[in-house]
Amino acid sequence: MYRSFTIRNFRCFQDLTLRPLERVNLIAGMNNLGKTALLEALFLHLGPNNPDLALRLDAFRGIEHLGLNPEEMWGWLFSDKRIDETIELSSLNEANERRLLRIRLVEPEEGGGVAEGRRATAPAKAEGWGTTAGGPRELRLEYQDSSGQTGVSRALITSEGTKVERARLAQLPLGVFLSPRARFPKEDAERFSNLERVGRGGQVLATAQLVEPRLRRLAVLVTSGVPMINGDIGIGVLVPVPLLGEGMGRLLSILLAIASAPGGKVLIDEIENGLHHSVMVDIWKAIGEAARRSETQVFATTHSWECIRGAHKAFAATGTYDFRLHRLERVKGQIQAGTYDREALEGALKAELEVR
Amino acid sequence: MPAPRHITATKLLVVEGRDAEAFFNALLRHLGLAGVQVQSFGGKDELPGFLKALRTPPSFVEQVASLGLVRDAETDPAAAFQSVCSALRNAGLPAPQQPLMRTGERPQISVFILPNATTTGKLETICLQAVASHPAMPCVEEYFRCVRRQTGRLPADMVKAQVHAFLASCPKPDLLLGQAAHAGYLPWDSPAFDHIKGFLCQL
Numbered sequence: 001m002y003r004s005f006t007i008r009n010f011r012c013f014q015d016l017t018l019r020p021l022e023r024v025n026l027i028a029g030m031n032n033l034g035k036t037a038l039l040e041a042l043f044l045h046l047g048p049n050n051p052d053l054a055l056r057l058d059a060f061r062g063i064e065h066l067g068l069n070p071e072e073m074w075g076w077l078f079s080d081k082r083i084d085e086t087i088e089l090s091s092l093n094e095a096n097e098r099r100l101l102r103i104r105l106v107e108p109e110e111g112g113g114v115a116e117g118r119r120a121t122a123p124a125k126a127e128g129w130g131t132t133a134g135g136p137r138e139l140r141l142e143y144q145d146s147s148g149q150t151g152v153s154r155a156l157i158t159s160e161g162t163k164v165e166r167a168r169l170a171q172l173p174l175g176v177f178l179s180p181r182a183r184f185p186k187e188d189a190e191r192f193s194n195l196e197r198v199g200r201g202g203q204v205l206a207t208a209q210l211v212e213p214r215l216r217r218l219a220v221l222v223t224s225g226v227p228m229i230n231g232d233i234g235i236g237v238l239v240p241v242p243l244l245g246e247g248m249g250r251l252l253s254i255l256l257a258i259a260s261a262p263g264g265k266v267l268i269d270e271i272e273n274g275l276h277h278s279v280m281v282d283i284w285k286a287i288g289e290a291a292r293r294s295e296t297q298v299f300a301t302t303h304s305w306e307c308i309r310g311a312h313k314a315f316a317a318t319g320t321y322d323f324r325l326h327r328l329e330r331v332k333g334q335i336q337a338g339t340y341d342r343e344a345l346e347g348a349l350k351a352e353l354e355v356r
Numbered sequence: 357m358p359a360p361r362h363i364t365a366t367k368l369l370v371v372e373g374r375d376a377e378a379f380f381n382a383l384l385r386h387l388g389l390a391g392v393q394v395q396s397f398g399g400k401d402e403l404p405g406f407l408k409a410l411r412t413p414p415s416f417v418e419q420v421a422s423l424g425l426v427r428d429a430e431t432d433p434a435a436a437f438q439s440v441c442s443a444l445r446n447a448g449l450p451a452p453q454q455p456l457m458r459t460g461e462r463p464q465i466s467v468f469i470l471p472n473a474t475t476t477g478k479l480e481t482i483c484l485q486a487v488a489s490h491p492a493m494p495c496v497e498e499y500f501r502c503v504r505r506q507t508g509r510l511p512a513d514m515v516k517a518q519v520h521a522f523l524a525s526c527p528k529p530d531l532l533l534g535q536a537a538h539a540g541y542l543p544w545d546s547p548a549f550d551h552i553k554g555f556l557c558q559l
Contacts, residue, residue: 305360327412327413329413329414329415331414331415331418332418336414337414338412338413338414339412340409340412341408343404343405343408344405344408344409344411344412345409346405346409347397347402347404347405347406347407347408347409347410348405348406348409348412350398350402350405350406351361351395351396351397351398351402351406351409352360352361353360353361353362353363353409353410354360354361354362355360355409356360
């Protein structure tokens, strides 16, 4: 489990450290302070040999790259688009072991191409090539950890498209990013099937009933070749989960991601989306239990007072308050984080001080 | 729920309870001291958590230049002061060596223990002293003599009871102390308020 996480020169962050981290971490702050960017930094750090993730993040934000302009594709990863700087994402775990990912936009090395011990993906679309003259065109990911493991991965723009090389790295924790805008029903169906296979589907059902009390059963059905979770609400026919409501689909995605990432991290953007405030305490209890059971670390963002208060109540009711609220603020032009422990959050909520 | 509060002023006065918050806002207005934000920390047991919450945002040091804390002495002014100091240290803030003494640079921190930093009592104690010569006070005293004669007992907290009885004698009889302060029922020119006025002026 990460105990601290540091971001340098990434998106809106110049130098930010979150410390201490807990099993469940809730990120709050006003608009445009980088709550989503913080999750993105964690996501990249969890996939240090996967240059594709940078583009996937843009897709989550609704940005499509039709051309192959490296500065547009990757430049916005860098703070203030200063592409000559190095992004550094580093974590420390409970044993004080460090994992460091450096990301740079560079000129390809001489003879750059597919190196030994790495694999290349098929060239991607080449549309737009030729509109970019000069400039760095390789996104390089340099990883190292306390065990001495290192690896360089890269995405390289060539006249044939994008070539990706991925270093072989062992013992990487699994990371799942849940965006409020993107849904992946097939992934949810697969995760639910995996739980059902080992008799654990009931754990998810009990929590889903908080949002839909009529729910009796969940099952994966294949419709037109597409697997999807359906729910039995007693109307004589199973209903696809997306049709049961936004909250139901959201909650299932969260619980299934946590259960499917043992020892890993689940990153949830705008966790309260679609969930009524009256069920937040019970939902947080369920998230806490699921995270402890699978030893998953959770990072979520929110704008909601009820969500923060619900989390505090839920974790205060457990023996171990394995929860922290991290609030982002801009101080002297830089974004910093204040971390509330149980006593501080209790004090803030009682005095109705702003913590969102 | 009411809108959560932001700390927006550079001078912050934290006091015990919402009624005290209203009282001090009225007194600050009377003194013409603009730019002081008053915030309740709730009850005395909630002060440690409140101060930790206040100190947690990275903007705290940038925002707050002067922090004043006011709480009641109750039966032991020294213990009340030590309790405030302990809460300050728990929040990672410096604690002054004695009441009214300032410590720290940003924020500067000072503590006032009501009624006058050295004796037992509370906010209501100075208010009662301030209205001691009010024409209604003999009636208040006679009322409690009558209560004792008729029932054989008196309220556990006579200071609070006398303040409430005095407030009940005012044109609007159902105001809390802070509301009465805003309504102009307290004689701000009374020497009973001199100590606390001096503290507020030094924030």
